[in-house]
Amino acid sequence: xxxxxxxxxxxxxxxxxxxxxxxxxxxxxxxxxxxxxxxxxxxxxxxxxxxxxxxxxxxxxxxxxxxxxxxxxxxxxxxxxxxxxxxxxxxxxxxxxxxxxxxxxxxxxxxxxxxxxxxxxxxxxxxxxxxxxxxxxxxxxxxxxxxxxxxxxxxxxxxxxxxxxxxxxxxxxxxxxxxxxxxxxxxxxxxxxxxxxxxxxxxxxxxxxxxxxxxxxxxxxxxxxxxxxxxxxxxxxxxxxxxxxxxxxxxxxxxxxxxxxxxxxxxxxxxxxxxx
Amino acid sequence: xxxxxxxxxxxxxxxxxxxxxxxxxxxxxxxxxxxxxxxxxxxxxxxxxxxxxxxxxxxxxxxxxxxxxxxxxxxxxxxxxxxxxxxxxxxxxxxxxxxxxxxxxxxxxxxxxxxxxxxxxxxxxxxxxxxxxxxxxxxxxxxxxxxxxxxxxxxxxxxxxxxxxxxxxxxxxxxxxxxxxxxxxxxxxxxxxxxxxxxxxxxxxxxxxxxxxxxxxxxxxxxxxxxxxxxxxxxxxxxxxxxxxxxxxxxxxxxxxxxxxxxxxxxxxxxxxxxxxxxxxxxxxxxxxxxxxxxxx
Numbered sequence: 001x002x003x004x005x006x007x008x009x010x011x012x013x014x015x016x017x018x019x020x021x022x023x024x025x026x027x028x029x030x031x032x033x034x035x036x037x038x039x040x041x042x043x044x045x046x047x048x049x050x051x052x053x054x055x056x057x058x059x060x061x062x063x064x065x066x067x068x069x070x071x072x073x074x075x076x077x078x079x080x081x082x083x084x085x086x087x088x089x090x091x092x093x094x095x096x097x098x099x100x101x102x103x104x105x106x107x108x109x110x111x112x113x114x115x116x117x118x119x120x121x122x123x124x125x126x127x128x129x130x131x132x133x134x135x136x137x138x139x140x141x142x143x144x145x146x147x148x149x150x151x152x153x154x155x156x157x158x159x160x161x162x163x164x165x166x167x168x169x170x171x172x173x174x175x176x177x178x179x180x181x182x183x184x185x186x187x188x189x190x191x192x193x194x195x196x197x198x199x200x201x202x203x204x205x206x207x208x209x210x211x212x213x214x215x216x217x218x219x220x221x222x223x224x225x226x227x228x229x230x231x232x233x234x235x236x237x238x239x240x241x242x243x244x245x246x247x248x249x250x251x252x253x254x255x256x257x258x259x260x261x262x263x264x265x266x267x268x269x270x271x272x273x274x275x276x
Numbered sequence: 277x278x279x280x281x282x283x284x285x286x287x288x289x290x291x292x293x294x295x296x297x298x299x300x301x302x303x304x305x306x307x308x309x310x311x312x313x314x315x316x317x318x319x320x321x322x323x324x325x326x327x328x329x330x331x332x333x334x335x336x337x338x339x340x341x342x343x344x345x346x347x348x349x350x351x352x353x354x355x356x357x358x359x360x361x362x363x364x365x366x367x368x369x370x371x372x373x374x375x376x377x378x379x380x381x382x383x384x385x386x387x388x389x390x391x392x393x394x395x396x397x398x399x400x401x402x403x404x405x406x407x408x409x410x411x412x413x414x415x416x417x418x419x420x421x422x423x424x425x426x427x428x429x430x431x432x433x434x435x436x437x438x439x440x441x442x443x444x445x446x447x448x449x450x451x452x453x454x455x456x457x458x459x460x461x462x463x464x465x466x467x468x469x470x471x472x473x474x475x476x477x478x479x480x481x482x483x484x485x486x487x488x489x490x491x492x493x494x495x496x497x498x499x500x501x502x503x504x505x506x507x508x509x510x511x512x513x514x515x516x517x518x519x520x521x522x523x524x525x526x527x528x529x530x531x532x533x534x535x536x537x538x539x540x541x542x543x544x545x546x547x548x549x550x551x552x553x554x555x556x557x558x559x560x561x562x563x564x565x566x567x568x569x570x571x572x573x
Contacts, residue, residue, distance in 0.1 A: 145407075164407065185406065202404065227379055227424045228406050228415055230343050235409045265402065 003062035004034060006052040008088075012071045014042040015091055016051065019074035023063050023082025023101065030058070070110055076103040079120070092129065095122040098146065111155065114148040116141070117165070122148045123242045130155035130174065133167045133186075141182065143167070149242040156193065159186045162203065170245045178205040181266065185232070187246060200259045200266040208271045218258030218268050225252050226269070277569050281545025282552055284568050289439045289533065290556035291564035294323075294353045295360045296434035296524055298383035299391065300336060301372055302347035312375035313348040316367045320352070321471045324491065328354040328363040329436060329522050331468030342381045343424065349383050351468045353436045353522045360431060361389045368425070369395050373416070379424040382411075384524075386430030392416070393427050435564050438521035438529035441479065441497065441553040442540050446514040449548025451475070454517045456543050457536035464535050466528030467521055476518040479555065494555075513550050526564055534571045541572075 004026060017040040026034060035049040048054065056064065061082045065075065068088030076084045077096035086094075089107035098117040104125070111129035114122045115136055128150045133143035134157055142161040149168045156174035159167050162184045169186070175193035178186050181203040189208045195215055197205050206229075214220075233249035253269040277284040301316065303309040313332050320330035333349040341347040352367070354360035372380045373395055380391060392414040396403040399416040405427075406413045412427035442457070444450035458474035461467065469475075484492035495501050496508040497516045509516070519536055523529035543549050554568055 183405065204404070204406070224421060226415075226422060227343050227345075228408070228413060228422070231406075231408050231413065231424075234342070234344065238409065265404075267404075 002056055002064065004054055005056035005064040005066060006054055007066040008068060009051060009053055011069065012041060012051060015071050015073050016041050017074050018072045019077035021063065022076055022079035023061055024080045026063060114143055117143050118145045120146045125151040127152035128154045130157055131160055132158045133162050134160035143184065151242060153190065159184065168246055189246065197259055197268050199262050201262045202266045204267050204269060206269045206271065210270050214256060217261040218256040219260060221255040221257050223252065223254050223272065227251065279541040282541045282549045284572060285551060285553040286569060287554050288556055288565045288567040289554035290559060290562035291435050291437040291529060291566065292562045294355060294434045294436035294522065295357050295431055296351060296353045297360060297364060297389055297429045297431050299350045299429055300341055300347050300381040300383040301350055302341045302343050302345040302379045304345065304377035306346040308375065308377055309346055309348050312372045312378045313350050315375065316371035317350055323355050327359060328352050329470035331470045333468055334465060343379055353434055357431055364389055364391060364429065365394055373398065373423050376420055381426045382429035384430040384432060386432040388428035389431045391427060391429040392425030395425055432524060434522065434524050435526050435529050436522040437562060438523065438533055438566055439518055439555050440533060440537055440568065441516055441518050441555065442549060443509065443513045443516050443551040443553060445512060445548040445550065450515040450517040453540045453543040453547060453549045454519060457519055457539040460535040460539035461532045464528065464532040466525060467523040467532035469519055469521055471520055474519060476520055479518045482557065530566055530571055533566055537568065537572060
C-alpha cells in the first residue's frame with residue numbers, strides 16, 4: 001500500500017501550484033477524482049490528467065511524485081498529515097504552512113522550503129534555496145514548529161524570522177543564516193556565509209565551523225558544556241534517518257551572546273569538536 | 277497464618293487515593309543526584325504536616341536518563357492536584373535548582389503539572405526554551421552553567437497509606453526486621469516508603485484527648501502503656517515499628533507490601549519477630565484494602 005503515484009508526463013509550460021496534491025486532500029478520492037483535480041499554472045487551470053500519469057493504490061496516507069522538477073511549486077503546502085515523497089527536484093514553497101506529516105524531496109528544492117510551517121518534517125536530500133524555514137515577505141514570523149533537514153547546501157537567510165522548530169543543514173548555508181530569528185534552533189554542519197545571526201533576537205544558531213568573521217554584535221561567553229545539546233543528540237538518534245547525519249553532537253561549545261543590536265538574548269554556538 | 281514462626285494477623289491495611297508524579301533528577305555524578313534528591317524528598321514523611329510524601333524510587337543509569345547522566349527517580353504524593361503542584365514547584369525550586377549540576381525531567385506521562393514552567397522566571401529573562409521531540413525544556417542560566425528543566429511533569433492517580441506493623445521482642449529486633457523489609461521493598465518499582473529510612477515508630481490513631489489534634493499516638497501498640505490501655509500487644513512483644521507505602525498503583529503497593537512482609541518473615545521468630553499486623557480505620561475511610569493474608573497467599 002504505497003498510495004497514489006503521480007508521474008510528471010511533460011515539462012509544464014509554467015510553474016504549477018501543486019498545493020492541491022497532499023495526502024489530506026487526496027484522502028477518499030478515486031483515481032478518476034484525482035485526474036480531475038485542477039492545478040493553477042500561471043493564469044490557467046490545468047487538470048492533473050494533463051500533467052501526470054496516476055498509478056498506485058488507494059491508500060492515500062502517502063503520495064509519491066515522480067519525475068518532479070523545479071516547476072512544481074508549493075508541494076505539500078498546508079498538509080496536515082501523511083507523507084509525500086518527491087522523486088526529483090521541487091520548485092519554491094515546499095511545505096508552505098505545513099502542519100504535520102512528512103515530505104521527502106530526493107532532489108533539490110528552490111526557495112522558501114518550509115516557509116511558515118507549524119509542524120511535521122521536511123527532508124530535502126539535495127540543496128535548498130534561500131529562506132529555508134523563513135517567513136513570507138510581509139509576515140512577521142517564519143517557521144513556527146516542526147523540523148527541516150537539508151542534506152545539501154542551503155541558500156541565504158536560513159530561518160529568517162523563525163519562531164520555533166528546528167532547521168538542520170548538513171552542508172553549507174548562505175549569508176545571514178538565522179537572520180531576525182525569534183526562537184528555535186538552526187544547526188549547520190558545513191560553513192556559513194557572512195553575517196550569521198543578523199538581527200537574531202532569541203534562539204540558537206549552532207555552527208560546526210566558525211564563520212569567517214563573528215559579527216561584532218555577538219559577544220564571547222566562553223566555552224561551556226550545554227546539557228540541552230545532549231538531549232538534542234539523543235533526539236536525533238531516536239529519529240534516525242536524515243537526523244543521524246547530525247550525531248554525535250558534542251555538547252561542548254563556544255557560546256556567543258547576540259545579536260546585541262536586537263537584545264542579545266539569543267546565542268551562536270560554535271562546535272569545538274570540529275573547531276580545532 | 278504463621279510463617280517462619282511469625283503470626284500474620286487476619287487484618288488489612290487501608291489506603292487512600294492520592295495524586296502522584298515521578299521526577300527524574302540527574303547530576304554530574306550519582307553523589308550529587310543523591311544530594312538533590314534527598315534534599316527534595318526531605319521533610320516529606322506525611323501529608324499531615326509536610327504537604328506531601330516523597331521518596332527516592334530507584335537509581336537510574338545514564339542510559340535511562342534523558343541527558344545521559346546518572347540520576348534518580350523521585351516519587352511525590354499529595355492529597356490533591358493543587359497541593360502536588362505546589363509541592364513540586366517548591367521542592368524542585370528550592371532543592372534541585374539550587375543543587376550543583378542538577379537537572380530535572382518528567383518521569384511519567386499524565387495530566388501536566390508545572391515543573392520548569394514557573395521556575396524558568398528565575399532566569400530573569402535570560403532563560404531559553406527548547407522544544408525537543410515534542411517536549412519543552414527550559415534552560416535557566418545559573419552560576420555553574422545552566423539548570424535544565426522540563427516544562428511539566430505528569431500527574432497520575434495513585435495510592436497512599438499502604439502499611440504493615442512489625443511486632444517484635446524489642447526495638448533492636450523490630451528495627452532489624454524492618455531494615456530487611458526496606459531493603460527488599462526498595463527494589464519494587466513504583467513505590468516509596470516516605471518515613472525516615474522507610475520506617476515509622478510513631479504510629480497514630482485518629483483523634484486525641486486534645487481538641488487541637490486530629491491524630492495522636494497509637495496507644496494500643498505502645499508497649500509501655502500495656503496495662504494502662506486496651507492493648508493490642510501480647511506480653512512477649514516489646515516494640516512495634518510500622519512501614520508505610522505509597523505507590524503509583526494498587527499493584528505497586530501490594531507488591532511492595534508482599535516483598536516487605538516476606539522479608540520480615542524471613543527474619544522470623546528466630547530474629548525476635550512475633551507478629552505482622554496492619555493499620556486500618558475499619559475499612560470505612562479508604563477505598564483500597566490490602567489484606568495481609570491475601571497478599572502473602
